[in-house]
Amino acid sequence: MTDRRDELAANLAKVEERIAAACAAAGRKRDEVTLIVVTKTYPASDVRTLAELGVRHVAENRDQDAAPKAAECADLPLSWHFVGQLQTNKVRSVVGYADVVQSVDRARLVTALSKEAERSGRELGCLIQVALDAGVSGRGERGGVGPGGVGELADLVAASPGLRLDGLMTVAPLTGEYAGRQQEAFGRLMDLSTDLRRAHPAANMVSAGMSADLEQAVAAGATHVRVGTAVLGVRPRLG
Numbered sequence: 001m002t003d004r005r006d007e008l009a010a011n012l013a014k015v016e017e018r019i020a021a022a023c024a025a026a027g028r029k030r031d032e033v034t035l036i037v038v039t040k041t042y043p044a045s046d047v048r049t050l051a052e053l054g055v056r057h058v059a060e061n062r063d064q065d066a067a068p069k070a071a072e073c074a075d076l077p078l079s080w081h082f083v084g085q086l087q088t089n090k091v092r093s094v095v096g097y098a099d100v101v102q103s104v105d106r107a108r109l110v111t112a113l114s115k116e117a118e119r120s121g122r123e124l125g126c127l128i129q130v131a132l133d134a135g136v137s138g139r140g141e142r143g144g145v146g147p148g149g150v151g152e153l154a155d156l157v158a159a160s161p162g163l164r165l166d167g168l169m170t171v172a173p174l175t176g177e178y179a180g181r182q183q184e185a186f187g188r189l190m191d192l193s194t195d196l197r198r199a200h201p202a203a204n205m206v207s208a209g210m211s212a213d214l215e216q217a218v219a220a221g222a223t224h225v226r227v228g229t230a231v232l233g234v235r236p237r238l239g
């Protein structure tokens with residue numbers, strides 16, 4: 001247990017150093033970037049240790065794993081981000097613990113989230129997940145709406161009771177014109193964020209960058225990076 005704590009502390013310190021260096025290189029203040037630790041596939045005990053080490057934001061991508069973990073960690077001062085593809089039949093459960101859903105990508109999901117947030121008397125933060133591997137108004141391989149669909153979906157979120165439009169999220173695409181070009185992909189996301197903020201000035205969150213490409217995301221202007229492997233280790237299974 002102590003070994004695991006030391007390991008997590010050392011990994012966190014390394015990630016912190018990387019974020020600080022990336023901020024310095026980009027001429028940004030360190031506090032402009034928030035670290036979200038992606039704890040998927042790892043146990044609640046790790047989440048607890050991370051909270052003790054000062055982590056305040058965690059993310060999960062599967063409700064089946066996240067719901068019991070969040071329940072076990074309900075006493076901790078953590079914000080929970082949901083970052084996975086979300087089916088409407090899981091919405092009730094997710095709204096029970098998530099503070100932010102980063103993977104909002106279709107109108108039907110917005111309607112379901114709004115209904116459930118209102119029912120439970122919660123305000124839920126929403127990021128539109130942008131699929132940069134989609135065609136102009138298409139959909140992404142791993143969820144997300146194409147750039148052409150962002151505006152309409154954002155307006156819908158902003159008009160939906162119980163929901164707060166916080167900004168945009170993306171995962172650097174493995175296929176299509178941005179494959180292997182993280183810097184350009186994140187730059188495109190920033191342009192979309194600029195457009196979004198014309199209509200919705202408060203929606204200024206930009207969630208981009210993971211263990212392998214957080215530097216490029218910070219350079220582009222991301223406000224939130226989502227880091228799993230670099231903090232917790234290589235995941236034992238796909239997730």
Ligand SMILES: *Cc1c(COP(=O)(O)O)cnc(C)c1O
Nearest residue numbers: 038061083210211226227228229
């Ligand atoms: C797993 C995951 C991450 C973290 O990825 P790592 O490469 O482990 O840092 C970030 N964002 C999303 C949406 C994820 O599913």
